[in-house]
Amino acid sequence: MSQTENGSIKKKCQKCFKKKLVVDQCKCQKIFCLDCLPSFNHNCTFDWRQENKNNLEKMNPKILAIKVSSI
Numbered sequence: 001m002s003q004t005e006n007g008s009i010k011k012k013c014q015k016c017f018k019k020k021l022v023v024d025q026c027k028c029q030k031i032f033c034l035d036c037l038p039s040f041n042h043n044c045t046f047d048w049r050q051e052n053k054n055n056l057e058k059m060n061p062k063i064l065a066i067k068v069s070s071i
C-alpha cells in the first residue's frame with residue numbers, strides 16, 4: 001500500500017486562511033472554514049439557484065405536475 005497524498009495535505013480556509021476551524025469543501029470546489037462555508041460568505045461561484053431548481057424538480061416532479069395541472 002502506498003501513502004495517499006490526501007492524508008498529508010493541510011486543509012485551511014481559502015478565505016480567512018484559518019486552520020484551527022473545521023474546514024469543508026463547498027460546491028464551488030474551494031475549501032472553507034465553517035464560518036466562511038455559507039455561499040453568501042465567500043462570493044460563491046457555484047450556481048446555487050440552478051442547483052436548488054434542479055433539486056426541486058428531481059425531488060418533487062409530482063408536486064410540480066399537480067401545481068401545473070391544478071391551475
Ligand SMILES: [Zn+2]
Nearest residue numbers: 013016033036
Ligand atoms: Zn474561513
Ligand SMILES: [Zn+2]
Nearest residue numbers: 026028044045
Ligand atoms: Zn462556494
